[in-house]
Amino acid sequence: MKFRVEREVLADAVTWVARGLPARPPVPVLAGVLIVAEEEGTLTLSAFDYEVSAKITVAADVAEAGTVLVLGRLLADISRNLPSKPVDVATDGNKVAVTCGSSRFSLMQMPADDYPTLPISPTASGHVDGGLFTQAVAQVSIAADRGDTLPILTGVRVEIDGEKMTLLATDRYRLAMRELTWNPNATDASHLALVPARTLSETAKALGASGSIEVALGSSAGGDGLVGFEAGQRRTTSRLLDGEYPKVTSIFPTSVDTEAVIKTSELVEAVKRVALVAERNTPVRLRFTDGQVAIEAGTGDDAQASEAVESTLSGPEIEIAFNPQFLLDGLGAVGTDYSRLSFTQPSRPAVLSGQAEQDGEADTSYRYVLMPVRFAS
Incomplete structure (x- = not known):
């Protein structure tokens, strides 16, 4: 086998297929990337670990068709660090020579015949x-x-x-x-x-x-x-x-008693700051009143923190507690300037959704349901 390919093309292709290679493969050949060079000028790279398969086809100047199996992560590291020049790859006995400018590498061939056949993808839906x-x-x-x-x-x-x-x-x-x-x-x-x-x-x-x-x-x-x-x-x-x-x-509440709309970025920053004093697995408390939400963490002799953020409230006031990281995950996912939190009771799940404007409609195409955490009153 012998071919020439652009460095960027090779690096991109090997990185794509090698991204899911197992760190500890059950059999050694599964650490490899299978390279098939075709005379019509295509290069197909494949990887498979019996769970996930990846394949990519790129253009190359193929002088001699053939198939080789080499260590995937090693080839990915090498190709990403080569100079920006064409790369020549050729078999040399039981080794594979990789040459780029004055850089030369010699990789051991793995037994390609032992490599499993990639699964056939289902029919496109x-x-x-x-x-x-x-x-x-x-x-x-x-x-x-x-x-x-x-x-x-x-x-x-x-x-x-x-x-x-x-x-x-x-x-x-x-x-x-x-x-x-x-x-x-x-x-x-x-x-x-x-x-x-x-x-x-x-x-x-x-x-x-x-x-x-x-x-x-x-x-x-x-x-x-x-x-x-x-x-x-x-x-x-x-x-x-x-x-x-x-x-x-069925976890989604069928009714809503209280709703609050808050600027997403302001709530994220406040929760991050207040959560600094929250010990692991301890919640942050949110108290929603007319015009604001007060965020608190820490009790008794522990470190404590509190902060207030402007909020628009409709319905009765409510106090509820959440795992701070779970709350931040949801706020980071809504992807809108404002977030709407919908509640029934402090012990029931709350629903987080996004909306573009403070007085706009909630975008319910994405909903994040958060279980509250019990806290000592």
Whole structure:
């Protein structure tokens, strides 16, 4: 095998496929990136860990077609640090020579014949705007569980109903749901999938700048239990999580007694400051009265802090307490100048949504439900 490729093209391609390589692969070959050079001038790089696959095709000047498997992270580090000149890659016995200007590297070939076959992506279901999808995934994935106690809660529930896509995640302490419009290939499209949150988040960030992302949730030979994403020449699949996701939409309150509208940035800064004195796992208290919300943390002989932020209140006054980081996660996700907090009782879940203007309508396409924390009165 022998080819020449631009340094930026190689670095971008290797970084894309190597991003999900396992730190401790169950078998050594899974630490590799498979490179296939075709005579028609294309270079295909692939990686697979039995859960997530990634593949990218780029243009190259191929002098001799062939296939090699080399350590992915090492090749990514090398390609990112090469000078900005064309890169020559060629096999030399059981090694792979990488030359760029006066830089020369010699990498060991791994046994390509032992590398597993990449899964076949399901049939394409439709496409979605890359920027919109990336934002929606970021808003929802913050609420996914990061532990392994309940693996099913580490996923994002993706539901397709015609042109409506609904993303939902929860770790039992908060719940995030985002509804968006996408472009299905069939107007009566109906799919339900549970995608690992970390994989979905990384994929959305990596593909979002491409303008449009093709989503594959349909079935195909060998594609069951998979979700596929494609943008440009980048393609990735992920194995879906198995199990029945809990029916958590019942957590959304059916009625609202009190609503408060606050400038998002002001509340974020105040909560950050007050939370400095909050010991780990202790809440910050929010007291909503006419015209302001008072934020407090710390009691008794401990360090204490308080701050007040202007707020517009409708309904009875209320005092409620939240985990400060969970509250900040939600405020950071709404993406609007103002935030609306809706309450029923201090012991019941509160709903956070965004709105563009102080006197405007709430944007309920994104809702973040936060469980309150009991506090000593």
